[in-house]
Amino acid sequence: MVDDDLGLPLDWKGKPIRCRECQHQAINAMGLCVKGKACIRDRRARRVERFLKGNPDLADQYLDHPYFEVRAGAARYANVFRLPPLLSDPEPEVRAVVTLRLPEDRIRHMIHDEDIDVRIAAASRLQGADLMPALHDDAYMVRITAVRRMPAELLPLVRHDPDPEVRAWVARRIDLRALPDMCFDTDPLVRREVAERLPMDQLRLLVTDSDLRVRFTVAERIAEEELEPLLDDPEAAIRELARERIAQVPHLAHLLESKAVPLRLLETEEANPEHPSKEPSR
Known part of the structure; x- marks a missing residue:
């Protein structure tokens, strides 16, 4: 259920909204704003967003509004040349929106912002050397955002990141020549990502991996x-997959025959009453 059906139309101070007190009565008469649905005075961000989306030409006049949801909404539609002062807005949501819109050369310093969401926004925009500070950020989501964008040749710098999710993204993007070193990662999910990309002639490095998911990917x-x-392999599913694949290659049939002999001998003994199995010693 969307918020159109929830909550009274109240302004950001909690007072009831009265259209007759609003400066936008003309556009209200044209159906370009509706109380409780699309209203710049409403405290609900979604209703403010609908108003600005329908009336983007009015966004500039709301960049200094006292309610941060209005400033953040206005920053999405306002003239980009009006946005730089909002990089120092006291609300991180406003700073994040502005960081996503301004040119890269204006937002480099935002990678050091005190708020995580702002730093994520900066990492999603910056490139190359400008992303280096993000590699040492305390928040793993900032580091992940940077790893997903940075040049592959810089990723070896992050392959020992303390968070396995970050290292998994490194394994997905790092140059194949550097990937074998990640076969020894301590996290099995990272090693599985390695197994997904490792060149075929190097997969033998993971044949005896301790995690069945990694070995299955190898198989x-x-x-x-x-x-x-x-x-x-200790896991039946992996043994069966190996048998199925080998069976499709005629010149490898001898591998299956040698593995099948003990099983046939056991079945013969059980079926032949003249050769009963030995009783366990007492």
Whole structure:
């Protein structure tokens, strides 16, 4: 349910909204604003947003409004040349909106803002060397945002980040020549990302990985000629996948025959009453 159906139309001070007291009676008469739906005086951000979206030419006059939701909404539609002063707005939501709109050369310093959301906004806009401060940010989401945008050649700097989610993004984007070093990451989900991208001739590095998800990914991608060790994997699903893939390559049939012999001998013994199984010693 959208907020149109919830809450009385109150202004940012909690007082009832009266259209007759508003300076926009003319556009109200034209249906360009509706109390409780699209109203610049409403305390609900969504209703303010609808007003400004329908009347963007009025945004400039609300950049200094005392209610931060109005300033933030106005910053989305106002003339970009009017926005620089709002980089020092006391409300982080306003600073974040402005950071997303101004040119990069005007927002470099915002990567050091005290608010996480503002720094994320800056990291989503900046490029190259301007992202370097974000690599050491205390907030992992700032670091992730930077890792998703920075040049691949800089990613080795972050492959030992303390957060596995950051390292997982590094594994998704880092140059393949640097990827093998991440095979030894302490987090299995990071190693699985490595297994998804590692060149086939290097997947043997993960054949004996301690995590079944990593080994399963290896079993899906590794060359059939390299699958033999996985026929003895502790996990049945991995052994079966290895058998299925090897079975599709005729010249590798001998690998399956050698693994199948003990099973056939066991079945023969159980079916032959002349060779009963030995009783356990007492």
